[in-house]
Amino acid sequence: MAEKNTSLADQAYEKIKQNILNLTYPPGMVLTESMLTRELGMSRSPVRTAIQMLQSEGLIVSDYYKSMTVKEITDTDINEIYQLRELLEGAAFRLIFTSGRHEEYSYRIEEKVVRMCAAAGDLYDWEVADTAMHMEIISIFENERINRIYENNLSELIRIGQYSIKNGMHIPVTNENLKKMVTYMRKGNYEKAYAILQKDHFRIGHDTALIRH
Numbered sequence: 001m002a003e004k005n006t007s008l009a010d011q012a013y014e015k016i017k018q019n020i021l022n023l024t025y026p027p028g029m030v031l032t033e034s035m036l037t038r039e040l041g042m043s044r045s046p047v048r049t050a051i052q053m054l055q056s057e058g059l060i061v062s063d064y065y066k067s068m069t070v071k072e073i074t075d076t077d078i079n080e081i082y083q084l085r086e087l088l089e090g091a092a093f094r095l096i097f098t099s100g101r102h103e104e105y106s107y108r109i110e111e112k113v114v115r116m117c118a119a120a121g122d123l124y125d126w127e128v129a130d131t132a133m134h135m136e137i138i139s140i141f142e143n144e145r146i147n148r149i150y151e152n153n154l155s156e157l158i159r160i161g162q163y164s165i166k167n168g169m170h171i172p173v174t175n176e177n178l179k180k181m182v183t184y185m186r187k188g189n190y191e192k193a194y195a196i197l198q199k200d201h202f203r204i205g206h207d208t209a210l211i212r213h
Helices: 002-021 033-040 044-057 075-098 102-118 123-141 144-152 154-166 171-187 190-209
Strands: 060-062 068-070
Touching: 002 033, 002 044, 002 154, 033 044, 044 060, 075 102, 075 123, 075 144, 075 154, 075 190, 102 123, 102 171, 123 144, 123 154, 123 171, 144 154, 154 190, 171 190
Parallel strands: none
Antiparallel strands: 060 068
C-alpha cells in the first residue's frame, strides 16, 4: 500500500508541477487541496504529499492563514535570472571559442536547436528545449556546481521564458536566428555568433518578460 501511495504522490507531484511550469496554474493562482484532488482524480493523501514536495521546492507558497498560491514571479526575479544567465553563458560562450571547441559545440547546440524547431508548435515544450540548449552552452565549464545553479533555477527559467514568448519573442524568428548562430560558430566567428545569443536570448528575452502584466 505504501508503494502505491508513493507512486500516486509522485504522479500528483509531476502533474501539478507541469501545470505550474506550463502556466496552466499561473503565478499567484490560489490552490486548494479540494481543487487539486478533483482535477487529478485522487484522494487527499497523495495530493497533500505532492503539495509538500512543491512547497519545499518553492513553487507553492503558503501565507500565515495557510492559503496556498503558486509562487509569484517578480521583476527582481527576472532581473536576477537574466543577469545570472548572461554572466554564466557569456563566459561559457567565450570559452567555447578560446578553447577551440566552437565547431564541436556548433553540432552539439545544433542538435538542441533541431529539437526546438520540432517543438515550435507548443510553447511549453519549446521552452523546455530552449532551456536544454542553454544548459548545453554552460556544459563547456564541466562544473557540477554551475550545473546545479541552473538546475536549481530551472523552474523559473522555464516560467520566465514563456512570459518572454507571450509578450514579444517569436519562436520562428528565434529558431532561425539560432540556426544562423550555429553557422557562425562553425565558421569560428565569435562576434557574430555571440551577438545573436546576446540580442535574442538576453536583451529581448529580458525586456519582454518584464512586460508580462
